[in-house]
Structure formats: structure tokens, C-alpha cells
Amino acid sequence: MNPQLAPVLAEATSPAFLMSVAKPLVTFATFVPYAVMVSTKLEKDAAYYNLKPQKWAATFMAFGVAGVLAALLIPFWLVGYPLMVVLFILPCSWYMKFRNAALKGTKAKPLTFLDIDFGKMSADRRAKAALAGASLRFQKKDRSEQPVPEKKDPAFEVYSGLESLLLGALQARASRIEIGLSKQGAQVQNVVDSVRYKRDPIAGELATKVVDQLKAFADLEPAERRKFQRGTVAVVRDGSRITLTVTSVGSMQGETVRVDVERDKQLTIPLDKTGMSEQQVKLVTDTLNADPRGVVLVGARPGQGLTTLCYALLGRHDSLTSNIKTLERRFERVVEGVEHADFDAAKNDYATQLQSIIRRGPDVVFVADVADPGCAKVICAPNSRGSLFYVGMPSDSVPDILAAWVKAAGDPKAASEPLRLVVTQRIVRKLCMTCRAPYAPSPAEQKMLAIPAGKQVQLYKQSGKVLVKEQPVDCPTCKGTGFIGSLAVVEVLPFDEASRALLATGDVKGAYMQARRTFKCPSLQDSALIKVRAGETSFDEVKRVFAPPAAAPAAAAKPAAAPAAAAPKKQ
Secondary structure, X not given: OOOOOHHHHHHHOOHHHHOOOHHHHHHHHHHHHHHHHHHHHHHHHHHHOOOOHHHHHHHHHHHHHHHHHHHHHXXXXXXXXXXXXXXXXXXXXXXXXXXXHHOOOOOOOOOOHHHOOHHHHHHHHHHHHHHHOOOOEEEOOOOOEOOOOOOOOOHHHHHHHHHHXXXXXXXXXXXXXXXXXXXOEEEEEEEEOOEEEEOOOEEHHHHHHHHHHHHHXXXXXXXXXXXXXXXXXXXXXXXXXXXXXXXXXXXXXXXXXXXXXXHHHHHOOOHHHOOOOHHHHHHHHHHHHHOOOEEEEEEOOOOOOHHHHHHHHHOOOOOOOOOEEEEEOOOOOOOOOOEEEEOOOOOOOHHHHXXXXXXXXXXXXXXXXXXXXXXXXXXXXXXXXXXXXXXXXOOOOHHHHHHHHHHHHOOHHHHHOOEEEEEEEEEEEEEOOOOOEXXXXXXXXXXXXXXXXXXOOOEEEOOOEXXXXXXXXXXXXXXXOOEEEEEEEEEEEEOOHHHHHHHXXXXXXXXXXXXXXXXXXXXXXXXXXXXXXXXXXXXXXXXXXXXXOOOOOOOOOOOOOOOOOOOEEOO
8 A cells, every 4th residue: 555545544534534523414415405306396297297207216216325325435525425416416417308308399398407496495395394283274265275384483373373273163163263352362262062162362462463364364354353354264174174264343342253164064954954853844844835925934042043044944945946035134155046135234225125126026035134124014015925935033932033023014914914934943952972871850850751650761961971991081072061063943833824813913922822722833842852852962951041041130249250261151
């Protein structure tokens, strides 16, 4: 060996060289762009144009491994590192030459090293990593995904707060989220199976920023806090796409934002799936098929599914063979074949717009309410007798609905003549079939259910617990609430000539009792108890739903303690 080379070789293979920090870092920093370019650009390009993608993937890998080994194993780093760079460049150049020749004459643009933006590739890689770490991903209208801020980005706190807000609701099976904004922050409630549950508030400015981000994703104007706005945004959770309807309404107290989960699905329920019995569905169908004209009063308390029930009744009609129109304060969903009219106070009053619709001779008309003066009179007028009207009434007691209808019409006789049917409902929660607990009813409960004394029957009540290794834990199906889903308890009551004659005299109670005796229809409470006996809901749930409204506390009374965060609040 040449004596002059010995010191050089000794230095090259010395521990100082092998332990160098800078050289491995430079080697790694060179390998990363190669790996990113190959995986995100070249391999995808080969797969897109079907240019032997598996062969090229193997080639890129082989040259990549060879390049790294050259840099690590060749004693002279100044020789091994350039060789590594050459080994990285060779397969990329070969692929571009092969690819451009194969696609010559097509619309595909030739690929060169100048077309590869390493800065953009690195940013895309970071964005993809952030997106992969998100529990919820927000989609734009074209189904591309909204970018997720990096953790060091100030926008990350807002995104994380919005994600936490929505994810908590989805995990709780909420159908709606209600957000009340104020200067102090935001009060938040989940609506689960028609019952409100308070959540931890969002404090300070973060609340406004979270709401503004949600509105922006739903294509609403974040800065607009007074006017009514509505839009939709899709989120992806665990591979499932969920549509959220975001509604913003301003008031003197502040902005209120409501988020409905899959609202179209909530409003698209067939009549026989609403909770009506087969006999009730048949009664509705037979009554309206016998004479498809007149007035059907549809009642429910606010928040108890009035809109859903009205749309279910509209769904009975074939929009291809029937001329169906609606007049709504704000229509909730577009039904194919139905002509929806959104009430515009700037054009005319409600009654005048309804009269304009009736003049066009519709077969079926849905009227959201008769709160405005003259609206009921238009419906009861002789020139309206050729149409079938579904009229929304914000009450769930048939006598109260009848009294409100007579008052709105201004004349008991005029109100009674077109009346064909009253349909009203309340929403109860369904027992969780996984954890419901059987029990023997008390004598009082047996009497309410008309069960003969001494007869052995089994009812069910909510539990929310299951046994795991002999230990009670929250039911994984209902998350410990004891209920999952909801259904309507319904009263369907037709009106014949005899009951209409009583109503024409102003005797609301007498007309109601006459119709009950004639058609032997179960009352609203009877319908609820039938579902208790069937094991679909519980006595406690029926008591909660039918309990009278709580009396307002006296002014001098001591304020009650705030309820627990998880305690349900009645609708």
C-alpha cells in the first residue's frame, strides 16, 4: 500500500467519521425529497396512466436502497454521497423519458424535473398528516376536504374547538345542537331523542371564532349576526359522510345557531314509520280516500315533530298525479314535484299569498299555520272547497286545536263545514332493547293499562346499565341513557256530520267526545299507554312527556340550584 494513502484511509474509517452527525443528516435530507417525489408524484403518475406501475415502484425502491447503502457503506463519503444522488436521479430520468414517449401524441403534458414543486409536495404531505390526525374532516361542496391547520398554527385552536363541539354531539347521538352566543361565550345544548342536555359552555372569544368557522364551512356569512341564514356542510367521521344543516338567527339577546344532523332524513319519514299504528294509518287513508277534499288539522307542540308529521302526510300523495303546493314560513326541505312557497312579508300578507295559491286550483295544500288574521277564513271560504288542506297547529290537544281553529276562522259553522280529520302527536323516547329492565307493574299501573287484576304481565323500564363480568357499566348501545331513538304517539280523529254539527254550535268538547264515541279512536294518552304495554317505551317516559308545564316560581322564591350538566331538560 502506498504509504501516503494510509493516513487518509485511517481517517476515513476512523470512529470520528463513523460518528459524524452532519453527514447522516445530509444523507437523510437528500433521501426524503426522493422518497416524497417518488411516492406522491411518479408512482401515482404511473398508476394513473397505467404505465407498469408495479415495475416502476420496484425500480424506484431498488435504486433508493442502493443509493442509501452507497452513502453509508462507501468509506469515502465524498464518493458515496454523489453516487447516491446519481442513483436517485437515474430512475426518475428513465421514467420521465419512458413516460413522455409512451404518451406522445396525447393531451398529457410532458413531465420534467421542472414540473415537480418540492415545496408544494412538502406542504401537501404536512396537510395530509394533519388531516389524518383529525377526527372530523369537513368537505367542501365539490367534496374536496377543507385543510386542517397544523398544531403550531393559531387557527388550530379554533378547528379543534369546532371538532370537539361536533364530535361530542355525534358521539351522544344528538339530532340537533343548539348554540346561544353572548359576550361571555356560548351556551351549548345537545338534543338527543327529543330531550335537551346541557353541555359545558365555550368561554370567551373562542366561542365566536368556533361559530364563525362553522358558518364559513357552511357557506354562510360569518360577520352577519342578525339576519336569518341557512346552509349545509358535510363532515366525514370514521368513513361515514354526515350532512349538517346550520341555521343562524339573530335577536336582541344575541346570535343563536342551530345545527341539525341529517335533517333531510329526519323530515323524510313515511307515515307508517312515524309511530302511527296500522289502524291509525288505515283510518287516515280511508277517510281521505273517501273524499279527498276539506281540512286536516295537524297538531304538535313546538319541537315535537310537527313539520315531520306534515311532510309524512304530504308523502301520501303522488306528486306526479296531484298538484301539491305549500305555503311555509321557511320551508325545511324540497320535495320533488311539490311547489314550495316561502312566505315573503315584503310582498303581501300571509292570507293574500294563500289566496293566490288557491286560485291556481291545487289538489293539496300544506299551510304552515293560521296565526295571521284572515288565513283560516280563506281556507274555509266556498271557493276553497275543491282542495285538501293540511293545516299546521302548534298544539297537541285535540280540544285545544279545535278551539284555536274555530277562533281563527271567526265562525264555528264556517270552521266545522270543511273539517275532515285532526291528527296530533307527542314524541316519546324508545327504550333501549339492549338494556331495558323487565318488571311487574303495580296495581295502579295495571288499572291504567286496563289489565285485569291478578293477570301476570311484564312491562319494561329504562336501565342504561349492562353487566360486564358481574359489574354494572353504561350500556354501549344507548350510552347509559336507557333510551335510543324516538317515536310518536298519535291521536287520529275523523269528524263526521254529527260531530261537525256540534262544533258548528261552538261546543268544542261535545264535538270531540262525539267523534271519540263514533270512531272509538284511542286518545293521545291511550296511544302512549299502548306503547308502554308493547314494551316500546316506559311509564316514566310517558309521565315525563304528559306532565303539565311547570308553574313559574314566585318572585320572592329562592332561586333553585342549577341542574347538573348531564340532566335532561324538557322540551
